Amino acid sequence: MFNIEFVKSAGKEYLALPKIVQSRIEKGIDALRFDPHPVGSKKLQGHTHLFRVRVSDYRIVYSLDETAQLVTVTRIRHRKDVYQ
8 A cells, every 4th residue: 555645736736626626636546545557547758757647637647656655646737737
């Protein structure tokens, strides 16, 4: 079981989302606790430990530390804005 942490900016992005989207994102983040490589997760090119998972039109970008069993959520944004 992995621990979940948010960087400060990701926490603010999460709180700025509509409540219905927050509940979907929360389910996606909770799933990372048990499986940090769920079906559909992809490694981001050019980064050694960054991955992304799709939750409807939003993307959760996270870093993974296997040895510490830690998932750090770095960004939660709409798909059109997440990679800028």
